[in-house]
Amino acid sequence: MVKTKRKEKLYLSDKQPLSFMGVIMLILSYIVLGLWALAIILPLIDMIVSAFNGRQQQYIMLNSNFEFSLRHFDYLFNETLYFSWVKNTIFIALTTAVLTLIIVSFTGFAYSRYRFKGRKPSLMAIMLIQTIPAFAGITAYYTMHSVISSIAPFFSRQMMLILIYAGGGIASNTFILKGYIDSISTELDDAARMDGCSSMQVYRLIIMPIARPMLAIIALWSFIGPFMDYLLPRVLLTSPESYTLAAGLFTLINDFRTLNQPAFAAGGLLTAVPIVALFIVLQKQLVSGLSQGSVKG
Amino acid sequence: MGKYSELLYDDIGTSYERKNKYLLELARLQKRLTQNDSQAAELIKKHKSNKKVHPYNVALKAFKKEEANFLKTLNAKKKVYSNEIKSKNDRKSLQMKVQLFDANEKIKFYEAYTNLSYEAKLAYEASKIISNQLPEIIETYEVNRNRLAEVNEQLKNVSGDAESKANASYNEYKSQQNANLKEQKIALKEKRRSRLISEKALKNGIVALKRTRKDELGQKKFESISYSLKEEKANLKFVLSKGIKRERNVLKSNISDLRRKTPIEIERTSPFVSKLTAVLPGLGQFLNKQYLKAILFTLATLFIYVIAIPYALGFGNYQGQGIAGLISLAEGGPKVAKSLIFMIEGIVAILLLVFAVSLFLLSYFDVRKVEKDLIKGTRQRNWFETITKIKQDGFPYLVSLPALMVIIFIVIVPIMTTILLSFTGMDPKHQSKFTWVGIDNYKLIATGTGLAGSVFWSILGWTLIWTLTATTLAILVGFLLAIIANNDRIKGKTFFRVVYLLPWAVPAFITIMFFSIMFSADGSITQLIEKIFRVHLEVKNDPFLARVTLILLQTWLGSSYVFLLSTGVLQAIPGDLYEAAQIDGATEWQKLKRITLPIVLFQTAPLLVGQYTFNFNNFSIIYLFNSGGPFNPSKYGNLAGTTDLLISYIYKLTMENQYQSIGAAITIVISAGLMIFAFIGFKNSKAFKEERL
Numbered sequence A: 001m002v003k004t005k006r007k008e009k010l011y012l013s014d015k016q017p018l019s020f021m022g023v024i025m026l027i028l029s030y031i032v033l034g035l036w037a038l039a040i041i042l043p044l045i046d047m048i049v050s051a052f053n054g055r056q057q058q059y060i061m062l063n064s065n066f067e068f069s070l071r072h073f074d075y076l077f078n079e080t081l082y083f084s085w086v087k088n089t090i091f092i093a094l095t096t097a098v099l100t101l102i103i104v105s106f107t108g109f110a111y112s113r114y115r116f117k118g119r120k121p122s123l124m125a126i127m128l129i130q131t132i133p134a135f136a137g138i139t140a141y142y143t144m145h146s147v148i149s150s151i152a153p154f155f156s157r158q159m160m161l162i163l164i165y166a167g168g169g170i171a172s173n174t175f176i177l178k179g180y181i182d183s184i185s186t187e188l189d190d191a192a193r194m195d196g197c198s199s200m201q202v203y204r205l206i207i208m209p210i211a212r213p214m215l216a217i218i219a220l221w222s223f224i225g226p227f228m229d230y231l232l233p234r235v236l237l238t239s240p241e242s243y244t245l246a247a248g249l250f251t252l253i254n255d256f257r258t259l260n261q262p263a264f265a266a267g268g269l270l271t272a273v274p275i276v277a278l279f280i281v282l283q284k285q286l287v288s289g290l291s292q293g294s295v296k297g
Numbered sequence B: 001m002g003k004y005s006e007l008l009y010d011d012i013g014t015s016y017e018r019k020n021k022y023l024l025e026l027a028r029l030q031k032r033l034t035q036n037d038s039q040a041a042e043l044i045k046k047h048k049s050n051k052k053v054h055p056y057n058v059a060l061k062a063f064k065k066e067e068a069n070f071l072k073t074l075n076a077k078k079k080v081y082s083n084e085i086k087s088k089n090d091r092k093s094l095q096m097k098v099q100l101f102d103a104n105e106k107i108k109f110y111e112a113y114t115n116l117s118y119e120a121k122l123a124y125e126a127s128k129i130i131s132n133q134l135p136e137i138i139e140t141y142e143v144n145r146n147r148l149a150e151v152n153e154q155l156k157n158v159s160g161d162a163e164s165k166a167n168a169s170y171n172e173y174k175s176q177q178n179a180n181l182k183e184q185k186i187a188l189k190e191k192r193r194s195r196l197i198s199e200k201a202l203k204n205g206i207v208a209l210k211r212t213r214k215d216e217l218g219q220k221k222f223e224s225i226s227y228s229l230k231e232e233k234a235n236l237k238f239v240l241s242k243g244i245k246r247e248r249n250v251l252k253s254n255i256s257d258l259r260r261k262t263p264i265e266i267e268r269t270s271p272f273v274s275k276l277t278a279v280l281p282g283l284g285q286f287l288n289k290q291y292l293k294a295i296l297f298t299l300a301t302l303f304i305y306v307i308a309i310p311y312a313l314g315f316g317n318y319q320g321q322g323i324a325g326l327i328s329l330a331e332g333g334p335k336v337a338k339s340l341i342f343m344i345e346g347i348v349a350i351l352l353l354v355f356a357v358s359l360f361l362l363s364y365f366d367v368r369k370v371e372k373d374l375i376k377g378t379r380q381r382n383w384f385e386t387i388t389k390i391k392q393d394g395f396p397y398l399v400s401l402p403a404l405m406v407i408i409f410i411v412i413v414p415i416m417t418t419i420l421l422s423f424t425g426m427d428p429k430h431q432s433k434f435t436w437v438g439i440d441n442y443k444l445i446a447t448g449t450g451l452a453g454s455v456f457w458s459i460l461g462w463t464l465i466w467t468l469t470a471t472t473l474a475i476l477v478g479f480l481l482a483i484i485a486n487n488d489r490i491k492g493k494t495f496f497r498v499v500y501l502l503p504w505a506v507p508a509f510i511t512i513m514f515f516s517i518m519f520s521a522d523g524s525i526t527q528l529i530e531k532i533f534r535v536h537l538e539v540k541n542d543p544f545l546a547r548v549t550l551i552l553l554q555t556w557l558g559s560s561y562v563f564l565l566s567t568g569v570l571q572a573i574p575g576d577l578y579e580a581a582q583i584d585g586a587t588e589w590q591k592l593k594r595i596t597l598p599i600v601l602f603q604t605a606p607l608l609v610g611q612y613t614f615n616f617n618n619f620s621i622i623y624l625f626n627s628g629g630p631f632n633p634s635k636y637g638n639l640a641g642t643t644d645l646l647i648s649y650i651y652k653l654t655m656e657n658q659y660q661s662i663g664a665a666i667t668i669v670i671s672a673g674l675m676i677f678a679f680i681g682f683k684n685s686k687a688f689k690e691e692r693l
Helices: A002-009 A020-052 A071-079 A082-113 A119-129 A134-151 A157-182 A186-194 A199-210 A212-228 A231-236 A245-254 A261-281 A283-292 B021-034 B040-049 B055-088 B091-113 B118-156 B160-193 B199-221 B225-261 B272-276 B283-287 B291-313 B324-328 B339-376 B383-393 B395-421 B440-447 B456-485 B493-505 B508-518 B524-533 B543-572 B575-583 B588-616 B619-626 B646-656 B660-684
Strands: B007-009 B015-017
Touching (some): A020 A071, A020 A261, A020 B456, A020 B508, A020 B543, A071 A082, A071 A261, A082 A245, A119 A157, A119 B395, A119 B660, A134 B339, A134 B395, A134 B646, A157 A231, A157 B395, A186 A199, A199 A212, A212 A261, A212 A283, A231 A245, A245 B508, A261 A283, A261 B493, A261 B508, B091 B118, B118 B225, B160 B199, B225 B383, B283 B339, B291 B339, B324 B339, B383 B395, B395 B660, B456 B646, B493 B543, B508 B619, B543 B588, B543 B619, B619 B646
Antiparallel strands (some): B007 B015
């Protein structure tokens, strides 16, 4: 009887037992972590609640009562151009990702595997040009687009936007991919060449399959970019039909004619959910992709 | 007068005797001349005057005449021969046979002249290689082609009866194999259940079983006649196209090797062709007998003379006048003519000219190099060799071409436009037509005068304060949370990590806009504060409060990213470091200061620096939260608000109020600053220093 009681009191953890100060520190830690978690969650919960609250009118208020309703989603789908914004954003994001992948996979391969003239200076040059903010050339984009579209009418503003996104990502993505391909042993290339592979075949059959994880990260980043950006679509796209989500949703809180804050909350929620899910699932890969590109500065 | 050397050299420096006796003697005489031989000059003169009657030259002339005759008759013979065998052969084998015939004839003719000139020697030996290797290729080709015909014939005659029989037997075999597989799988699982093998062994075992089954089924399939014939047909077709092509490429590369080892002799001693043809890329290559290069450079010539130069002169422009438009900026032009278009077209014209000049230089140096090699004795590359070389060395350039085009179009042209624009007077009154104003815009900024310049310094001040405080605070909070959450004793880490990820994962524009709603005069947060503290805070109307709120909001947004980064690094720090410190008696604070901080900072430093530049240009948070407001016209004028950063100020100047030129000047100033900042950081970065070259 006595024996079992003793056994219960045995300290089994391989950590040192906590001192009194330690306990206080631990409690403090929990409090800090909890408070910050609350600070993050509360505004987001407010957004979710407002999106579903049928009592909210044009402006979101605190003290209004809650009544579950899909009214705001209904408004969003029927009274605004939400679906065409989603369509535009996905189109722009997909095309940007594909274009970036095609261009960057080649340049990353070339910069990693070949020692050609002007390699280092050009690398340096694109890294520096990269630091200039994207809209430094915005006045020119505007005029360039009007010139090109008057010659080639199919060249829409969205295409210009895609080109800007893809072009802006070339430098950093090339650098990230180059770093990744550098880590692939060149013996693989040599073996393939000995078996008669051409440069193109080495690229297609050896390098690309191995670099697929990094390519996926690059594609993902270029895909998410257009979802996050507000400035360029706002400047370049002129009609509400061609807006992306960011520019479109802003009209719901900025423009008095279309002002509807709960509908904005609903739209924001719908946009955020898939992206957040993606981030949570791919957390590790995204962060590692970030630190791989850390030289970007 | 040109000097001849006694020996010829190939591209790896091996020396060869001259076969041209006339040039050899000349070279020897010239050598005597350098040794101060008094007679040499006289002898050289004599030697030169006897050039036409020199025995070697006579022999060479005779050879050339005979060669011309021979080639003429050879052509006729080839025609006859090809007509003879045409009926029995398809295009490919006909071509190869005629080539073989040609080589055999050439061997007979050139054999006698191999000592006379290197040209004859090359022709002789190349023909010999062909006549050695080509018959085998032809045979392979014909054997395979005949077999293909047979297979095709057999395929037609496959009886349906045998087919269905084979199919039935295959299906039976398959079901038997499937049953086998099932049994073996169950046996394996049984083993696993009784803990004889590990989970991984079970998985691998199943994979292996499946593979065996697939292999055996694959073998069995070949019992069906039509299937095996079809497979054979595919194989034969592959050999006939790709296999034969590879064999012939081996033959060609053997000839290339021979060309590398056989020197060339020419009478030219200075590379004047490159100088004469410099203005017409392609012609020099043609004269050097490099026809592939000639075609490519002719395209360059077309580009230069049909596109680049006319465009620069103002032809084919959309509206502008080429380079001249850069100076005039549409001054005095019609009403529809826009200065900005003139400027952009001028920039495009300059880029085209730069491109044209580089093509000229490329062509000139290419021809010169080949010519110098020829004088030295190295043979020029032929079509096949050029293709191989382009495929090897040209590959990185070719595949980077799309990137280059996009960068020129999207980055270079717009940035050059912005640079030029900053020297003009484009403002609301001068939208379609403006003129050059020199450095006036920069003067306005530097002295802080004028409509736009007067607020520049105060905005810059706030921008710097904002960048430093908002970023530093975000980094501190993120890092602190990471350290706290990384404590072993904390439970529910996954929950905290997912929650802390949210501000980064939810698109920033959504959270910013929603916070903007919540902070408005009757938004939720304002009301909450009113309820608790009984004060009504008009955050959006009070400059100080707005600024503090923005900094806090950015902390909320930015700490998430820092948290994720530092957590990743923290988890990767090996535990023994801490254990060792513990044994040495280090306190928690010392461990943090000496181990954790240095490691985390070292690894995340470049990204943290990136956070500073990001916040410097953080347009969305300022513009979406309160459009740069609240406004304070007495201090900030009508354009800028009190929370405006330089970037949102530029946006307002250029996009909302059309002061493009001063906006461009500010853009250039901050871009230059950021670039210097990035250059220093990048130059010192590990990645760039450790670049293998």
